[in-house]
Amino acid sequence: MVGHTLRANGRSHDLPTDPRVSLLDLLREGLGLTGTKKGCDQGACGACTVLLDGERVNSCLVLAVQCAGMEVTTIEGVAHPVQEALVRHDGFQCGYCTSGQICSIIAMLAEHRAGAPSAVTGDLTAPAPLSDAEIRERLSGNLCRCGAYNGIVAAVRELS
CATH class of the missing domain: 3.10.20.30 (Beta-grasp domain)
Incomplete structure (x- = not known):
């Protein structure tokens, strides 16, 4: 190699x-x-x-x-508005998961814009709004041991 x-x-x-x-x-x-x-x-x-x-x-x-x-x-x-949104919404505490969360959010937003459905998308024939349930499902592979999920979801909601 x-x-x-x-x-x-x-x-x-x-x-x-x-x-x-x-x-x-x-x-x-x-x-x-x-x-x-x-x-x-x-x-x-x-x-x-x-x-x-x-x-x-x-x-x-x-x-x-x-x-x-x-x-x-x-x-x-990475230089992306999600970083500032997470700060505004207290979307992190200890910060250990934050870099993975940010990369995941950037890709998740792109996936959503491209029309990719998630496991909770109800109507596969129409663009799904980025609801809290959609955000949580799409970010379910990123764990936060501090429990800053509400702030993370709020930051993503602001960006969408």
Whole structure:
């Protein structure tokens, strides 16, 4: 795999030669992008969510070598109104889940704009409003141990 690269936040980086290295470990340990958090390391909490070619992924479940030629956006590469909205609505407390929440929200808003339904979308033939139930379902893969969900939902509601 020598010579294969990925782009992280607009900069090109060589991929590791060890095919067992997760994208999360490459980002944190190899590239020093520690804003992406290691929570469960099993894909259950969403703390490690990043954007891979614009789509949200749990970076702990993706092998770095799978990302050859792809663009990874971590929290260090994000400048989005959701960040200020979360501050205004107290959408975080300890902050551990915040980087994953932000990346997930950015992708979720794009998915909704593109017309992708969620598990709670009632009418699949019409655009679904971004109700609180829709927001909660679409962000259900990102856990907040502090329980800042009401603030997170309020921030997303403001953006929609």
